[in-house]
Amino acid sequence: MLGSDVMRGYNDMLILCLLCEGDSYGYAISREIERRSGGEYPIKETTLYSAFGRLEKQGYIVPYQGSETQGRPRTYYTITDEGKRAYAAKCAEWRVLKAVVDRFAKEETKNGSNS
């Protein structure tokens, strides 16, 4: 299970990623993040909705009211071109981060190698 400190800085990327695949709304995104992370990262609702506010303020996503529903009306979000660029930048930064942190991570201990 992933702690929030390590995911911090990537919540925005996860959301933008899913919105690149099509418009969606909070509850569905929350479920999809949990599903796609294999249950390793059940994003908190407050984290998610505060991220929406941030992304909207930055012009990365735009909200609209959905009509169909199975409960309270949904607020859907569309990713903007600027949002797509921000997503690509985040992905590039992620590649750099992986390379850097890997230099400080030891290899996984393998069973059967010795001892």
Next chain:
Amino acid sequence: MLGSDVMRGYNDMLILCLLCEGDSYGYAISREIERRSGGEYPIKETTLYSAFGRLEKQGYIVPYQGSETQGRPRTYYTITDEGKRAYAAKCAEWRVLKAVVDRFAKEETKNGSNS
């Protein structure tokens, strides 16, 4: 250049990693992190020293006064067994994080593929 949000949660791991390789002190660790990250992550002094306080409080490292110096006396740190375990746990978490975030990251755009 890596932002602090993405490194947050890994500062402790970087420090523990370097201390696994031998005792060291703030200034040297700071330089080594910058060097080993290829300049991508120049850790801030305040970030570093506040991390030392955290790690010490958690029993992961213990300080002692060094004798040799080329300036103000150094505070060296030794990693404890508990610190080594914490480092191993952090590395394991890092592997999980990589797998999870990769599921939300698009591939690097390759030149020459088409258009």
Next chain:
DNA sequence: CCTTTTTACTTCGACTGATGGAGTAATCAT
């Protein structure tokens, strides 16, 4: 029809860790 469940989102106050800025302290080079 009234209650409960599920869907869906909001608000609030607290906490952690990173930050900029300033300051302190000791040694070394000039």
Next chain:
DNA sequence: ATGATTACTCCATCAGTCGAAGTAAAAAGG
């Protein structure tokens, strides 16, 4: 003696996450 470099400390602030609680609308069930 003066300044540069090494080495660390303190403080106030900020962003992002979190727990807890609450609101709102539609569906499900008796």
